[in-house]
Amino acid sequence: MATVLGINAVFHDSSAALVIDGEIVAAAEEERFTRRKHAKEAVPFSAWELPIESARWCLAYAGLKPEDVDIVAYSYDPELAPATGHDVTAEKWEGLRTLFARRAPLFLATALPGLDGARVRFVPHHVAHAASAYLAGPHRSCALMVLDGRGEASSYLAGHVVDGRLEPLARVALPNSLGLVYEQLSRHLGYRAGTDEYKIMALASYGCPTALDYLREQMQTDGQGGFVTAPIDWERLAPPGRGDGSLDPQHANLAASVQRRLEEIELELAA
Numbered sequence: 679m680a681t682v683l684g685i686n687a688v689f690h691d692s693s694a695a696l697v698i699d700g701e702i703v704a705a706a707e708e709e710r711f712t713r714r715k716h717a718k719e720a721v722p723f724s725a726w727e728l729p730i731e732s733a734r735w736c737l738a739y740a741g742l743k744p745e746d747v748d749i750v751a752y753s754y755d756p757e758l759a760p761a762t763g764h765d766v767t768a769e770k771w772e773g774l775r776t777l778f779a780r781r782a783p784l785f786l787a788t789a790l791p792g793l794d795g796a797r798v799r800f801v802p803h804h805v806a807h808a809a810s811a812y813l814a815g816p817h818r819s820c821a822l823m824v825l826d827g828r829g830e831a832s833s834y835l836a837g838h839v840v841d842g843r844l845e846p847l848a849r850v851a852l853p854n855s856l857g858l859v860y861e862q863l864s865r866h867l868g869y870r871a872g873t874d875e876y877k878i879m880a881l882a883s884y885g886c887p888t889a890l891d892y893l894r895e896q897m898q899t900d901g902q903g904g905f906v907t908a909p910i911d912w913e914r915l916a917p918p919g920r921g922d923g924s925l926d927p928q929h930a931n932l933a934a935s936v937q938r939r940l941e942e943i944e945l946e947l948a949a
Contacts, residue, residue: 680698680699681740682698682747682749682751683747683749685750685751685752685753685782687725688725689725689872690716690720690872690873691716692707693708693729694733696740702814703740704739706732706736707729708729708732711732722772722774723774725774725778725779726785728786730789733786744790748797750783750793750799751799751806752800753807754802754806754829755803755830756830759779759831760831762776783798804824804829805835807824808844821838822836822839823944823947826857828852828857828858831851832849832850833854834850834905835849847903853907856940856944859940863936866932867919867921878933879933881930882937882938885927886931889936890939893910896910897940897943905943912932916929
């Protein structure tokens with residue numbers, strides 16, 4: 679019997695899942711136990727916080743103890759992240775995120791007595807995203823796309839799965855990122871990046887995509903299976919927002935414009 683404990687912790691929505699002999703037995707988000715929405719702040723210096731309560735619940739649900747776990751899959755590979763110097767505060771604290779990820783085996787072994795830290799395996803972030811889709815799906819062969827704010831050093835993975843094996847076809851390196859563009863929009867409108875994007879998606883339904891021409895210049899597919907994103911002058915498109923749920927037409931139009939451009943690029947990538 680192979681028992682695998684999955685841990686998602688380095689960015690947001692910390693969670694744990696337990697897979698036994700290829701079957702999902704239990705899964706839970708840490709916020710369900712701590713009552714903190716998204717479990718923690720999506721910042722580098724919170725990467726030490728692990729979904730310990732979720733992991734304990736998953737193991738208890740299966741009647742297992744930490745020492746029964748064969749492999750711990752951690753959804754971030756610090757060795758793929760850009761090299762960091764001695765100053766962990768540089769590059770917006772990214773070095774601290776990498777440091778905490780490297781220490782995850784020790785943190786987990788300490789928080790879950792009996793767990794062997796040597797059994798922790800680092801899984802590239804976007805590969806973990808892809809696996810959570812295709813391994814849980816009904817098809818042995820399929821196409822897949824993963825887009826988010828960022829992984830270790832990229833923001834996009836495209837590939838196909840053949841007989842259960844993932845073959846990457848394209849990646850997009852940072853700083854190009856559709857997810858980070860969306861986070862910038864959240865900040866400009868006064869909302870919390872990495873947390874409130876669902877509010878921006880809802881706001882988009884109230885507006886018209888009036889800024890598409892400009893956004894099509896700043897966000898483009900590259901003809902090679904990827905895309906490029908250039909800096910966006912948000913002030914040019916709409917004044918800063920207050921993040922209070924108000925429905926300013928300018929803000930709704932900007933949200934609609936970014937949402938539409940995002941959808942256009944995703945469809946181009948899929949094609």
